[in-house]
Amino acid sequence: MTGKDDGEDPQAWDVATRLIRGGLTRSPYGETAEALYLTQSFVYDTAEGADARFAGDEPGFVYSRYANPTVKMFEDRLALLEGAEACRATASGMAAVYMALMGLLRAGDHMIGAQAMFGSCRWILNNWAPRFGIDSTLAPGADIDAWRAAVKPNTKLLFIESPANPLVEITDIAAVCALAKEIGAKVVVDNVFATPLFQKPLELGADVVVYSATKHIDGQGRVLGGAILGSTALLDEAYRDLLRHTGPALSPFNAWVLLKGLETLDLRVGRQTETAGVLADRIAEHPKVVACRYPGRKDHPQYEIGQRQMTGAGTVIAFDLGSREAAFRFLNALQIVDISNNLGDAKSLATHPTTTTHRSMTEEQRLEIGLTPGWVRLSVGLEGVADLTRDVLRALDAA
Numbered sequence: 001m002t003g004k005d006d007g008e009d010p011q012a013w014d015v016a017t018r019l020i021r022g023g024l025t026r027s028p029y030g031e032t033a034e035a036l037y038l039t040q041s042f043v044y045d046t047a048e049g050a051d052a053r054f055a056g057d058e059p060g061f062v063y064s065r066y067a068n069p070t071v072k073m074f075e076d077r078l079a080l081l082e083g084a085e086a087c088r089a090t091a092s093g094m095a096a097v098y099m100a101l102m103g104l105l106r107a108g109d110h111m112i113g114a115q116a117m118f119g120s121c122r123w124i125l126n127n128w129a130p131r132f133g134i135d136s137t138l139a140p141g142a143d144i145d146a147w148r149a150a151v152k153p154n155t156k157l158l159f160i161e162s163p164a165n166p167l168v169e170i171t172d173i174a175a176v177c178a179l180a181k182e183i184g185a186k187v188v189v190d191n192v193f194a195t196p197l198f199q200k201p202l203e204l205g206a207d208v209v210v211y212s213a214t215k216h217i218d219g220q221g222r223v224l225g226g227a228i229l230g231s232t233a234l235l236d237e238a239y240r241d242l243l244r245h246t247g248p249a250l251s252p253f254n255a256w257v258l259l260k261g262l263e264t265l266d267l268r269v270g271r272q273t274e275t276a277g278v279l280a281d282r283i284a285e286h287p288k289v290v291a292c293r294y295p296g297r298k299d300h301p302q303y304e305i306g307q308r309q310m311t312g313a314g315t316v317i318a319f320d321l322g323s324r325e326a327a328f329r330f331l332n333a334l335q336i337v338d339i340s341n342n343l344g345d346a347k348s349l350a351t352h353p354t355t356t357t358h359r360s361m362t363e364e365q366r367l368e369i370g371l372t373p374g375w376v377r378l379s380v381g382l383e384g385v386a387d388l389t390r391d392v393l394r395a396l397d398a399a
């Protein structure tokens, strides 16, 4: 491996430089782009060498379920962007969430999460963790008193998603982290909607940050991926062996795609956020719209908290058209924006959460988070702002 050693401190670099150069390790061939090490295992010059590497006495890779050079470049680049000591990549966002939770919990523990969260996360808390004797309570995310009221003597973990899916509800991360310190619990934050550019949960007191890299980090609709970030000590203690021996490893190919995604993350998310701000205002003032939620608008119920903890409002807008029929008329009238359940993509995507992403929730659970059948979630992409505005306004007229 060759690298430049000119005394530069990557921690001091601008975001843009971190995204292009962070974690870059070159092979002896001196390739410009990051090398794709599509290999399962590694070979050793001697039997003694294999012995030393397995013993951990000599640095180096042994097997791509444990670690891989391309995956490591992705982990190091994302850690540098996040300001985290360490990062472990996973095969998907859900693998990251599941491992992040299960690595910190054991039978008899209790965790608290917000009622509004990504559907599969909610499934883990409600349907899977109880099998292992792990209970949970779901609180209204924006109500810190409700988090406090949900605390039990065995509460060991608080799980936050902010802004949350699908109505971009904002939780006060610093307040939940302060509560966690009081009771000796850990905090895991799913930071997908804010992206590593706009929100720094570790600085707000969180222990672990998780991502679905499938969303903005790829941002071009290609591969699945995920990541867990935090201190080296915590990642080693809670996750090192768990990840090695259960195998949710990120494919080197996907890591390579995600490395190239990171290179343009700030350009894409910056532009998408600018366009989302313009669209949110046009949507909010349309007569067919009952309510519009966007973290950058003053009428967002947790606008003040968002201003405190986020440096950008993000790429997702939610709005209520009053009925499922109106929402469907809107979706069916779109000519540029696609109907899809994904988000963070270069292509603008619109979703009807009640019948797709949040279908498995009961009506009562959906009402708890204010999700009625008129709501639409719009993930704003990279198309021209005039074209998107025309498309969305025309579809709103048709609603």
Ligand SMILES: *Cc1c(COP(=O)(O)O)cnc(C)c1O
Binding pocket: 092, 093, 094, 095, 097, 118, 121, 161, 165, 190, 192, 193, 211, 212, 213, 214, 215, 224, 225, 226
């Ligand atoms: C998409 C998403 C996930 C799951 O990520 P996958 O890569 O699809 O497994 C988790 N949390 C949030 C907030 C998401 O948007």
